[in-house]
Amino acid sequence: MLRLYDKLSSGNGYKARLLLHQLGLPFERVEVDTLGGATRTPEYLSINPIGKIPTLRLEDGDHLAESNAILYFLAQGTPYWPGEPRTQAEALKWMFFEQYSHEPAIAVVRSWIQYENMPDGAEDQLARKYQDGYAALQVMEDRLAEQDFLAGDRYSIADISLFAYTHVAGQGGFDLAPYAAIRAWLDRIEGQPGFVPITLG
């Protein structure tokens, strides 16, 4: 059986969890105490040298890291991965955007506020992170004002990737009220077959 090393509150973990549920794939979930250092132990680093969650243990005992790579792997041969190379590249474009331009602002601020773990001296970074986060939201808003989903014309792992931290952006103090197209897209995703909330393990 598949095994997901995960953290329930993590959007990165939730990406894998949501797709596993939507695919109807049974899996066992191991909650990892990331804030307590459990991703830095020799045991954990032996399965994921990058030292982050999620990590997916495959049925052959091999391990795959990086949330968006896990989405790619699980989605192969399913409708969650687009069929055309140009649309595939567009999905990946959004997933790289997620890791570089969205997550480091929106997810990091959420973590700082939710866990009160903002590093000393990071107050100066906070304003910049709000600015970067809102800029990322605007890029999404402009796309979603024209199309129902991010890559091509149907729901894909690009939507899962960006849904994960966008739908909880309010927990970091981001106000989604002005982003009507994003809010409609969040609703569309919550209406997808097999959808489960981030709070479900």
Added chain:
Amino acid sequence: MLRLYDKLSSGNGYKARLLLHQLGLPFERVEVDTLGGATRTPEYLSINPIGKIPTLRLEDGDHLAESNAILYFLAQGTPYWPGEPRTQAEALKWMFFEQYSHEPAIAVVRSWIQYENMPDGAEDQLARKYQDGYAALQVMEDRLAEQDFLAGDRYSIADISLFAYTHVAGQGGFDLAPYAAIRAWLDRIEGQPGFVPITLG
């Protein structure tokens, strides 16, 4: 003809440039003055709303953003993209690692030093970025001590993605001397057919 909106000193631009050369694909290159604000003009944002380089203009006039998504698209159907889904996922794992754990440390420090554009107050971040950058290098070193290339057993776009900023890490003050496996891997990449240096447009 393909057109690459690019910046010669950019590792992200170089990723696309290097693969285009290795594939023998003719392209025209447009140098974009990123530091002078040329990626924030309405004209540029209309082709890449994320406002970064590189952007690839395809032959049909459509535009693709995000360096690693461009690599994916260009590599389809070529030996630079692995054939097996598990190895493909591993290549993407390294490419997401590049954008999240490697580039924000190693490329950003290089830019701060090379262009003397470190933001006010970022001195506190510098030590952390060196720490993060060396941690990323160690993850690569451990992999490359066991295998010649990052994903599977042959050269792929995962290697191109991480070569881009690793081989110029010294320009940001990173010392690669202790990383013997990385240095041997850099040599292997420079010996690949069609290799061109970052200085070649």
